Amino acid sequence: MLKINKTSLSLSLNNNDQREFNFVWLRDNCQCDACLHPSTQERTLITSEIPDDIAPIDSNMDDGNLSITWNDKGHQSHYSLDWLNKHQNNKETHTCSYVDPAMGELKLWDNSLEGNIPTFNYIDLREDNSALLAWCEAIRDVGLTIVRGAPTVEGEIERFAEHVAYVRETIYDRLHNVRATPNAYNAYNVASTSLELKPHTDMPNYNNPPGVQMFHFLVNEAEGGMSTAVDGFNIARLLKEQDPDAYKTLTEIPVPFRMDSARGDILSANPLLTLDTAGNLKVFRFSNQLAQSLNLSVDKMEAFYHAYRLLGRLIEDPDNMVKFRLNTSDMMATNNLRVMHGRTSYDVNSGNRHLQLSYMDYDDVLSRIRMIKKAS
Ligand SMILES: [Fe+2]
Numbered sequence: 001m002l003k004i005n006k007t008s009l010s011l012s013l014n015n016n017d018q019r020e021f022n023f024v025w026l027r028d029n030c031q032c033d034a035c036l037h038p039s040t041q042e043r044t045l046i047t048s049e050i051p052d053d054i055a056p057i058d059s060n061m062d063d064g065n066l067s068i069t070w071n072d073k074g075h076q077s078h079y080s081l082d083w084l085n086k087h088q089n090n091k092e093t094h095t096c097s098y099v100d101p102a103m104g105e106l107k108l109w110d111n112s113l114e115g116n117i118p119t120f121n122y123i124d125l126r127e128d129n130s131a132l133l134a135w136c137e138a139i140r141d142v143g144l145t146i147v148r149g150a151p152t153v154e155g156e157i158e159r160f161a162e163h164v165a166y167v168r169e170t171i172y173d174r175l176h177n178v179r180a181t182p183n184a185y186n187a188y189n190v191a192s193t194s195l196e197l198k199p200h201t202d203m204p205n206y207n208n209p210p211g212v213q214m215f216h217f218l219v220n221e222a223e224g225g226m227s228t229a230v231d232g233f234n235i236a237r238l239l240k241e242q243d244p245d246a247y248k249t250l251t252e253i254p255v256p257f258r259m260d261s262a263r264g265d266i267l268s269a270n271p272l273l274t275l276d277t278a279g280n281l282k283v284f285r286f287s288n289q290l291a292q293s294l295n296l297s298v299d300k301m302e303a304f305y306h307a308y309r310l311l312g313r314l315i316e317d318p319d320n321m322v323k324f325r326l327n328t329s330d331m332m333a334t335n336n337l338r339v340m341h342g343r344t345s346y347d348v349n350s351g352n353r354h355l356q357l358s359y360m361d362y363d364d365v366l367s368r369i370r371m372i373k374k375a376s
Pocket of ligand 1: 191201202
């Protein structure tokens with residue numbers, strides 16, 4: 001049942017399932033009050049101070065507990081079988097043994113989402129935490145939501161962000177207004193004209209772009225200006241299928257983006273497709289209007305433009321884009337690390353169009369999911 005090896009011990013857990021536990025890991029995960037602060041649950045044991053030859057001098061199983069006396073100043077550790085079951089080694093798929101209650105399932109989409117975009121009622125989200133949980137989960141899994149019926153009061157989008165989590169400030173104003181300026185050539189950016197705004201993610205010029213972008217129509221009486229959205233993760237999947245080398249190129253070549261305002265000047269270069277260490281797509285960046293000129297070798301330049309243009313054509317493909325009308329009092333929110341948003345051009349003389357923007361960090365939305373689940 002308990003077998004001591006050279007650098008690990010083996011235990012039979014549930015159903016006589018034999019599991020192996022590394023000595024350094026066991027010592028490092030000692031649950032005693034001297035190694036784990038009893039009230040904060042923060043680790044006080046310093047991992048680098050564990051002796052290289054750490055090993056048990058005594059060990060036994062008793063009453064559902066594994067007890068070990070270490071050759072490290074005779075330190076004693078106790079682990080319940082329940083804890084060992086939950087934290088067993090040999091699970092390659094998890095980076096951490098904590099089972100994340102905010103873990104979801106990606107739902108990639110194309111234009112078949114049109115008419116099926118997750119849609120919520122503003123009052124429900126303010127008053128009912130189960131509705132708010134569903135909204136947060138839709139941001140996580142689909143990355144695109146519509147909220148109807150928000151009061152048409154200035155700053156409501158900021159209050160909504162504060163209801164969900166926190167406002168993520170950027171070099172835009174904390175509460176950013178988007179409306180056409182009378183002279184398009186004096187406009188703050190393309191969004192402040194009535195021109196078409198191609199699908200893009202916001203603020204790709206940050207090393208950590210805001211994870212959720214949200215806007216609220218205080219008024220939309222203009223003709224045209226249909227909202228558009230494209231799932232960047234789906235586009236990346238299609239690119240990988242069509243041309244794996246092009247996909248690889250876009251995971252490797254950093255693209256510089258820059259945006260400046262009276263509040264700051266943010267410039268950074270990151271691949272359009274940022275992967276995690278398991279090779280999964282983590283962040284999708286795309287903004288034709290904010291991309292800066294590249295400086296690459298001739299070979300790399302050719303490979304980059306081939307891949308970049310292929311990506312751009314997939315984004316523009318109507319099969320991959322949803323198009324929908326947002327009206328006065330509607331809000332839209334996207335997972336800005338994944339989903340692009342845009343709009344068609346509109347007639348500036350046909351009626352007023354004014355929206356306000358706010359951002360949140362994606363981690364704060366996941367945190368809200370955990371907190372609501374914890375409280376229920
Ligand atoms: Fe935008």
